[in-house]
Amino acid sequence: MDKKEFDSLQNVDTQLIHSGRRDRYTQKAVNPIIQRTSSVIFDSLADKTKAGKENHLTTLYYGRRGTLTHFALKESLCLLEKGAGCALFPSGAAAITQSILAFVKTGDHILMTGSAYEPSQSFCNNFLKKIGVSTTFFDPTATDGITDLITKNTRILFLEAPGSITMEVQDIPKLVKEARKKNPELIIMMDNTWAAGYFFKPLLHGIDISIQSGTKYLIGHSDFMLGFAVSNERCWDILREQTYLLGQTIDSDTAYMASRGLRTLATRLKQHEQNGLLVANFLKNHPKVDKILHPAFDSCPGNEYFKRDFTGACGLFSFTLSNNQNKDTIAAMVDNTQILKMAFSWGGYESLILPIIPEDLAKTRPQNMQLHVDTTLFRVHIGLEDPNDIIEDLTHMLAKAN
Structure with a gap:
């Protein structure tokens, strides 16, 4: 060509x-x-x-x-x-x-x-x-x-x-x-x-x-x-x-x-988006979840700009819990997940999770800047697994939260 x-x-x-x-x-x-x-x-x-x-x-x-x-x-x-x-x-x-x-x-x-x-x-x-x-x-x-x-x-x-x-x-x-x-x-x-x-x-x-x-x-x-x-x-x-x-x-x-x-980028991103939105909507209705920090949700700062300027969403987003969790509880939550593995980076076919407490998150922000998160946060990358399996994994994980 x-x-x-x-x-x-x-x-x-x-x-x-x-x-x-x-x-x-x-x-x-x-x-x-x-x-x-x-x-x-x-x-x-x-x-x-x-x-x-x-x-x-x-x-x-x-x-x-x-x-x-x-x-x-x-x-x-x-x-x-x-x-x-x-x-x-x-x-x-x-x-x-x-x-x-x-x-x-x-x-x-x-x-x-x-x-x-x-x-x-x-x-x-x-x-x-x-x-x-x-x-x-x-x-x-x-x-x-x-x-x-x-x-x-x-x-x-x-x-x-x-x-x-x-x-x-x-x-x-x-x-x-x-x-x-x-x-x-x-x-x-x-x-x-x-x-x-x-x-x-x-x-x-x-x-x-x-x-x-x-x-x-x-x-x-x-x-x-x-x-x-x-x-x-x-x-x-x-x-x-x-x-x-x-x-x-x-x-x-x-x-x-x-x-x-690159050849499969569009196909993969669309599936990441679909899976991510399904999981985010599940979390939105969970009693132990406070905020969904997904740009496609109005609970995320700048959602109006996202809807205007972006054509879609990937599989990466965060959510906060209604109550702050201590480190022992966080460990109990993430150490036994079956699908969501704990790792840095993201963007692969696999689902990942990363827990972050407010004190650690504050270290990544300049001292003079207000932090708009005050309870335990989880950043998740929703991969290409069946989203129902991911939701089941999160259900078991959240059952251990206070």
């Missing part, structure tokens, strides 16, 4: 099946080839010089720049996120930290949502602080005054919606518009892992760089680590060159598995 024919396929589900599968990448097979190499051989000095100046997304030059396997994946991810260029990283955390580093210098300031992924906050509070880059965190439930925190040296506005653990959704179009008015040169980044580039497309809402942990839904089977950042035209040259200088790359096998994951 040539580019003209491919561009006529408007539905993203179809595009995910066929993107990155040009003959150059597949060599007439169904899937892109796995091309492993560190050195690329040039036929002449002129060819070497030419390759060094050509597109990082399509031209073989050196293994760290990528092989045909990488280029096929990057092409697909640019299409998914509607971007001009894509940088690949060995983890989601690396994608976040290296994308930030590509644009800041000593004396700069970052404005970041206070509900961001904990390693993102730790990177700002520890590493960036040491090199003279300051960070201000804003309340993810605030509707006004956020852009008042933008100063003359603010270089990056960093968003994440829904927020990690507590799932707040901001009014992203309003925030982007006001931030651009305050500082047109501001670089706006967003951790878009929850929506997987499928349910929300940041670059179509004026954001410069969309970042994902491909470890989650893109890989989809909890067996490879991957991060990526897709940039618009305005920021691509800087992101490309700076992350290349920082030595970022992934191996060809991971790139291949990510491309394979």
